[in-house]
Amino acid sequence: MSRLLEARGLGAAYGATQVLFGIDFAxxxxxxxxxxxxxxxxxxxxxxxxxxxxxxxxxxxxDGQQLVGKATESVVRMGVAHVPDGRGxxxxxxxxxxxxxxxxxxxxRAEVVRDLDKAYARFPRxxxxxxQQAGTLSGGEQQMLAISxxxxxxxxxxxxxxxxxxxxxxxxxxxxxxxxxINAEDGVTMLLVEQNASLALDLAHHAYLLETGRxxxxxxxxxxxxxxxxxxxxxxx
Amino acid sequence: MDALLHQMFSGLANGCIYGSVAxxxxxxxxxxxxxxxxxxxxxxxxxxIAWALMQAGWPYWVAFFATVAISFLGGLLVQRxxxxxxxxxxxxxxxxxxxGLLVIFNSLAGWIFEHTIKAFPSPFPQKSVxxxxxxxxxDVGSAAVMxxxxxxxxxxxxxxxxxxxxxAAAQNPDSARLVGIRVSWMLAVGWGLAAAIGAVAGMMVAPxxxxxxxxxxxxxxxxxxxxxxxxxxxxxxxVVGGFIVGVxxxxxxxxxIGTELKLSVALxxxxxxxTLKPDGLFGKQVVTRV
Amino acid sequence: MTPPRRSKAYWIAIALxxxxxxxxxxxxxxxxxxxxxxxxxxxxxxxGLNILTGFNGQISLGHGAFYAIGAYAAxxxxxxxxxxxxxxxxxxxxxxxxxxxxxxxPALRLGGHYLALATFALALAVPQLLKYxxxxxxxxxxxxxxxxxxxxxxxxxxxxxxxxxxxWLYFFTLAVAALMFVLAWNLLRGRIGRALIAIRDHPIAAxxxxxxxxxxxxxxxxxxxxxxxxxxxxxxxxxxxxxxxxFTVFLSITFLVGVVVGGLASIxxxxxxxxxxxxxxNIAGDISKSAPWAIYGIFLIGLMYAMPTGVMGMLGKLxxxxxxxxxxxxxxx
Numbered sequence: 001m002s003r004l005l006e007a008r009g010l011g012a013a014y015g016a017t018q019v020l021f022g023i024d025f026a027x028x029x030x031x032x033x034x035x036x037x038x039x040x041x042x043x044x045x046x047x048x049x050x051x052x053x054x055x056x057x058x059x060x061x062x063d064g065q066q067l068v069g070k071a072t073e074s075v076v077r078m079g080v081a082h083v084p085d086g087r088g089x090x091x092x093x094x095x096x097x098x099x100x101x102x103x104x105x106x107x108x109r110a111e112v113v114r115d116l117d118k119a120y121a122r123f124p125r126x127x128x129x130x131x132q133q134a135g136t137l138s139g140g141e142q143q144m145l146a147i148s149x150x151x152x153x154x155x156x157x158x159x160x161x162x163x164x165x166x167x168x169x170x171x172x173x174x175x176x177x178x179x180x181x182i183n184a185e186d187g188v189t190m191l192l193v194e195q196n197a198s199l200a201l202d203l204a205h206h207a208y209l210l211e212t213g214r215x216x217x218x219x220x221x222x223x224x225x226x227x228x229x230x231x232x233x234x235x236x237x
Numbered sequence: 238m239d240a241l242l243h244q245m246f247s248g249l250a251n252g253c254i255y256g257s258v259a260x261x262x263x264x265x266x267x268x269x270x271x272x273x274x275x276x277x278x279x280x281x282x283x284x285x286i287a288w289a290l291m292q293a294g295w296p297y298w299v300a301f302f303a304t305v306a307i308s309f310l311g312g313l314l315v316q317r318x319x320x321x322x323x324x325x326x327x328x329x330x331x332x333x334x335x336x337g338l339l340v341i342f343n344s345l346a347g348w349i350f351e352h353t354i355k356a357f358p359s360p361f362p363q364k365s366v367x368x369x370x371x372x373x374x375x376d377v378g379s380a381a382v383m384x385x386x387x388x389x390x391x392x393x394x395x396x397x398x399x400x401x402x403x404x405a406a407a408q409n410p411d412s413a414r415l416v417g418i419r420v421s422w423m424l425a426v427g428w429g430l431a432a433a434i435g436a437v438a439g440m441m442v443a444p445x446x447x448x449x450x451x452x453x454x455x456x457x458x459x460x461x462x463x464x465x466x467x468x469x470x471x472x473x474x475x476v477v478g479g480f481i482v483g484v485x486x487x488x489x490x491x492x493x494i495g496t497e498l499k500l501s502v503a504l505x506x507x508x509x510x511x512t513l514k515p516d517g518l519f520g521k522q523v524v525t526r527v
Numbered sequence: 528m529t530p531p532r533r534s535k536a537y538w539i540a541i542a543l544x545x546x547x548x549x550x551x552x553x554x555x556x557x558x559x560x561x562x563x564x565x566x567x568x569x570x571x572x573x574x575g576l577n578i579l580t581g582f583n584g585q586i587s588l589g590h591g592a593f594y595a596i597g598a599y600a601a602x603x604x605x606x607x608x609x610x611x612x613x614x615x616x617x618x619x620x621x622x623x624x625x626x627x628x629x630x631x632x633p634a635l636r637l638g639g640h641y642l643a644l645a646t647f648a649l650a651l652a653v654p655q656l657l658k659y660x661x662x663x664x665x666x667x668x669x670x671x672x673x674x675x676x677x678x679x680x681x682x683x684x685x686x687x688x689x690x691x692x693x694x695w696l697y698f699f700t701l702a703v704a705a706l707m708f709v710l711a712w713n714l715l716r717g718r719i720g721r722a723l724i725a726i727r728d729h730p731i732a733a734x735x736x737x738x739x740x741x742x743x744x745x746x747x748x749x750x751x752x753x754x755x756x757x758x759x760x761x762x763x764x765x766x767x768x769x770x771x772x773x774f775t776v777f778l779s780i781t782f783l784v785g786v787v788v789g790g791l792a793s794i795x796x797x798x799x800x801x802x803x804x805x806x807x808x809n810i811a812g813d814i815s816k817s818a819p820w821a822i823y824g825i826f827l828i829g830l831m832y833a834m835p836t837g838v839m840g841m842l843g844k845l846x847x848x849x850x851x852x853x854x855x856x857x858x859x860x
Contacts (some may be wrong), residue, residue, distance in 0.1 A: 272649060274643075323832070328640055329637035337828035338825035339824075341825065454776065461648060497659060501652050515637075
């Protein structure tokens, strides 16, 4: 199993407030890794640290290249796609324009068209609304759009920040099913931040648990799922 | 009746120019949420460059396109070098920097090209099949040029990838970065385009009002009025606003308040819109479902 | 915030400065006295703008309009109504206060650059409005109004210089300026000043704390306009002439330069700013007609990069112990 991303001593701060205190974690290629923890533990910050949208220290090696200190745009061009919390859709643009933007840095026009069709096939509801303004979509549809846009990059690493947030359970279940399929069919490496620990542990292969900016524990997802003490202490169920 | 039609057509021709200035203002506003107070002076400076090139013997259209290219580059550099450092600074700081730019361009124009009023040639022959008693061939020609520019811009933003990227960067810079768009370069390109549009507007208006360092200050005011009327974040609205302001200016000037108070029309429009309907006629309310 | 304890040396310096100010007009030629008068007048105008923009954060690019209104009010009253020159000052002040207060209402809804835009439009439109033929009888149209310089109430010679009109006006203006500065200082150092600054930096919090935003903002506009209007009236008296083209948008920009150079939200800074805008054109005007404006532009931009708090802020940093006013918070406007 090759390591796609390795973070060592990763620190992050918003202004004067330190949020991550030198955490270590690694992502195996083709696997889904989950980051769990309570509010304020630093989960979202970890994703932002990878994308360099927050001030970071330490080291993040992505396929041999150092990410810390690079501009966000450069990290993206290396193949890292981020579905941010709040979806980050371009609400004033159409669904199709959002998807096209996902492929902005790609040069292979024909393949982009193929990926566009694939996205519509995977999410028929997006196909129905392809020329609609993205802001008029429901929460669930916007989440699908956000994920599809990220996939248009043909990313080597897909970062997902709280995909279940604010969505009805049925919609969430559908989205998680699709994420599983994306990983299984296309082999996309995923790093998933989730409040809903049980859903995340069902999907992921490996999990890290953050507590106030530090890694409290880590291990294979099904082990953590089975460990009752861990579940009750850290995950609340 | 003749006179009325004349005023209206002339107003529409002027409206093309006001609309273009308004469009340049809206483009910069959309991308940066700042109002470019220096837009007029930059356009005047560009027009002086064209004049100098023609004085040096360059044919009109060669000088025209060279000026547009130089202006594009100039606008891009202004954004990269002068505005980028204060991008995240408070509004007051930015306003002061914009006024500083206004003043520098104005004084540079005066320094290099002097304050004597100069004639600027029109590429459209005086006696031509297009001229009628309602409008001169320059009116038609400049309207055609401006509409061309507007059409090209529309196509650029609507159909090209970089146009789409610029729209995205203007609306949501954070998300734009997440798809790999180099947002600060998009801002620079936006400035370049705005400067280029201003240059064209300046070159179209100079034959009528004659070229001197303060040529565009009145026109800038009309441009502001048009931009606000159409909705400061709506490019199409800016164009429509330009036509409305152009016609209004002429009609009110001819029949209601006299030609000397024409600038006050713009002032009243601006204050009125800002007070009563800040979104303008077509200001977009983007629908977002929470 | 209690003011720092002033040492004896401080008061001796103040006394010396006062003596110097009183003797100054007799040490120099007439034309210089005239220039000093303008410095004092601009100081009042710049202070007016600073109250609104520096302390209260409402950006005005149109204060030249209030200056013009004050100037024309004085000129019309003196020339058409035969009012004595000193009586025109309170009238100009009140008139501009009322207009400024009224401007406060639309200004309430306009944040940041929209207010700048509206006031910029006003400044651009002023010369044309002043030239309007229908009110030519009052305003003198394009030609403007020529006034007579007020004669001093008594004459004498001191240090071999006569006590003439310009020197009399120097003391008159100095007295008015001193009065207005003391007024501003009293107004701004207490609760009102803190309220204005609070509105500038944290408007929502200020409202939550019970500060009546609309009233304060309109008052700030009114007071600011009154100061600049009084300066305008003084200007008309000292220059003895008003015409529409003296009051273009560049006058408003000049005042802004004065505020920026002297220091946003600094009362003494108004004096530095006034000195700057009076003497830079004199010195640089020899190089070229456009040079002063190029310098203004460079200072406007350069100061925003390097010294956002202006000369006073720099002095304060150098001195370390005394903080002038309170510079704007660097929150996004």
